[in-house]
Amino acid sequence: MFQSYGIHGPVLGPVTGLVIDVILLALAFWMLASPDMKKVSNILTFVTLVTSISLLRVIMVPLPNIQPVTVAALIIGAQLGARRGVAFAVLVTMISNFIIGDGIWTLYQAIGWSVVAVIGSTANIVVDGKLQLNKTYVIAALSAFLFDFIVSLSVLGTVSFSGFIVYLLNGIPYDLLHAVGNLTVAAWFGTWFNESIAKFQSMEEIEQKVVDGYVTRT
Secondary structure (H helix, E strand, C coil): CHHHHCCCCCCCCHHHHHHHHHHHHHHHHHHCCCHHHHCHHHHHHHHHHHHHHHHHHHHCCCCCCCCHHHHHHHHHHHHHCHHHHHHHHHHHHHHHHHHHCCCHHHHHHHHHHHHHHHHHHHCCCEECCEECHHHHHHHHHHHHHHHHHHHHHHHECCECHHHHHHHHHHCHHHHHHHHHHHHHHHHHHHHHHHHHHHHHHHHHHHHHHHHHHHHHHC
């Protein structure tokens, strides 16, 4: 049941929690430290993506282990690359967990969604700007199990090995719910979400051509 609310592992002290938050923030800003993210339009678009998905995750907390962030991280990784995908994953985890509940699981959730974003950046689920739905369905479903396994690692050290195996087995129904949720999100919103990000990318290219043309003329 804890998986539906994002709570895993031991509760941290305030100092340890602060250290983890600082490390995650530093990672996110380092990943965002690229020339294209100095444009105000790009920053505002990225902030909108992070804020909207964070809010959606908070709203969907009552649904057991339905995680809209997984598919979003997958598609953002495919469209915007691994660096911004990882930054997105880290920031969404931190912002939403600030409301849902922060702890050692925040670190593992950030790692899990970052891995999903990196997979998205290398899986070729977007070809010529179009989302390859069949391939996305498969990777989205598998990503649910991968993410949940990574987050489950947060309990190591507090349970025995046999207890960890029991923990994983007890979590299978929630893993299946996560997978079904990913398939539903991908089917209903995947194409729209991908096209929205693609438009953002197209605007970037137009802006760059205008800038390049202006520089060339001057």
